[in-house]
Amino acid sequence: MRTTGQSPLLEPYHGPALRLPNRAAMAPMTRSRADDATGVPTAIMTRYYAQRAAAGLIVSEGIWPHRLGKGGPGVPGLTDPAQVEGWRRITRAVHAAGGRIFAQLWHVGRVCHPDLLGGEEPVAPSAIAVSHGFIHTAAGPKEYVRPRAMSASEIGQAIEAHAAAARNAVDAGFDGVEINGAYGYLLAQFLSDSANVRTDAHADRVRFAVEVVEAVAAAIGADRTALRISPDNRLLDIVETDPARRYHRLVDTLDGMGLAYLHVVQSGEYPALADLRPRWRGTLVGSYDGPEPGGREQAERVLRTGLADVYAFGRLFLANPDLPQRIAADAALNAPRETGIYGGGAEGYVDYPSLAAG
Numbered sequence: 628m629r630t631t632g633q634s635p636l637l638e639p640y641h642g643p644a645l646r647l648p649n650r651a652a653m654a655p656m657t658r659s660r661a662d663d664a665t666g667v668p669t670a671i672m673t674r675y676y677a678q679r680a681a682a683g684l685i686v687s688e689g690i691w692p693h694r695l696g697k698g699g700p701g702v703p704g705l706t707d708p709a710q711v712e713g714w715r716r717i718t719r720a721v722h723a724a725g726g727r728i729f730a731q732l733w734h735v736g737r738v739c740h741p742d743l744l745g746g747e748e749p750v751a752p753s754a755i756a757v758s759h760g761f762i763h764t765a766a767g768p769k770e771y772v773r774p775r776a777m778s779a780s781e782i783g784q785a786i787e788a789h790a791a792a793a794r795n796a797v798d799a800g801f802d803g804v805e806i807n808g809a810y811g812y813l814l815a816q817f818l819s820d821s822a823n824v825r826t827d828a829h830a831d832r833v834r835f836a837v838e839v840v841e842a843v844a845a846a847i848g849a850d851r852t853a854l855r856i857s858p859d860n861r862l863l864d865i866v867e868t869d870p871a872r873r874y875h876r877l878v879d880t881l882d883g884m885g886l887a888y889l890h891v892v893q894s895g896e897y898p899a900l901a902d903l904r905p906r907w908r909g910t911l912v913g914s915y916d917g918p919e920p921g922g923r924e925q926a927e928r929v930l931r932t933g934l935a936d937v938y939a940f941g942r943l944f945l946a947n948p949d950l951p952q953r954i955a956a957d958a959a960l961n962a963p964r965e966t967g968i969y970g971g972g973a974e975g976y977v978d979y980p981s982l983a984a985g
């Protein structure tokens with residue numbers, strides 16, 4: 628049963644480094660509609676994001692900060708002027724519609740294939756492949772390949788690439804940058820026991836994530852820098868022994884830097900939100916990942932109990948461009964459809980009706 632009064636999702640949020648008109652954020656979602664050859668965002672993406680400008684904050688789909696970080700066909704980049712120009716059209720449209728948008732920087736590391744990298748080998752902390760499952764390429768699904776272990780200088784280049792992409796993001800008009808440290812991609816590979824068996828300085832599994840955050844914060848300001856993590860997530864062969872200890876160290880190192888926010892995806896058995904909230908003095912964005920889309924009641928409970936300051940909805944924002952208005956009106960929600968999730972055109976992308984459209 629719903630409590631009476633306004634939903635906490637609709638209350639404004641005034642954090643140390645973030646001011647939002649409501650607490651219903653849109654979680655980052657890859658939709659694979661950029662031009663595949665160039666990584667430049669396409670016109671339809673402008674429509675999609677502008678439709679969702681009522682979100683307290685939009686976090687963009689994952690964007691590659693380095694050519695070796697591309698996660699699939701149609702995934703956009705932020706490495707050259709044409710990509711920056713494409714994103715500028717999107718940020719302008721979102722701002723014109725009254726919204727705010729952060730760019731998610733997403734380097735996939737070993738979760739990749741030479742087909743996506745012009746024939747080059749994927750890179751990772753260690754030369755250990757994802758052992759099962761398939762990666763989606765333009766030629767269909769392919770098995771993962773063994774990545775090349777990054778040299779110390781390549782690690783430095785990857786860190787600098789995040790900083791450069793963050794500068795590009797600001798140049799493109801984004802309000803800030805969320806670094807993707809979640810779900811088994813490059814930062815999470817460095818954080819894990821299974822993908823990082825290095826014996827050099829980066830045997831310290833927390834180090835790369837901290838270095839990337841520090842470099843991005845130095846490039847664009849800590850108040851425009853955010854990090855997303857998904858402690859104890861086991862997708863993509865990730866094993867984290869003792870996630871509490873590892874993430875305490877990460878969070879304690881970053882707390883006090885004055886970041887825009889920390890985004891915690893609750894997705895494993897370790898109660899990440901409950902355990903990390905007391906250690907984080909800044910803004911905390913929460914998400915839940917499970918088989919069913921995170922729902923309104925769960926989000927309201929998270930806000931009411933103080934587990935997070937802002938809740939990020941993925942699939943519900945995919946299917947409901949006007950989610951905050953629907954919450955305000957207590958209106959029924961569109962259910963996400965199977966078609967058009969990754970790639971394609973308008974169908975399943977910009978054709979979800981808003982209330983105003985009936």
Ligand SMILES: Cc1cc2nc3c(=O)[nH]c(=O)nc-3n(C[C@H](O)[C@H](O)[C@H](O)COP(=O)(O)O)c2cc1C
Nearest residue numbers: 654655656657688689914915916920921940941942
């Ligand atoms: C189509 C789709 C694409 C996604 N792409 C990303 C991504 O690029 N980066 C990321 O951090 N999470 C990504 N996610 C995860 C979501 O941000 C979110 O954590 C997850 O969907 C759980 O939230 P929900 O139950 O509200 O959908 C994606 C999820 C979906 C459904």
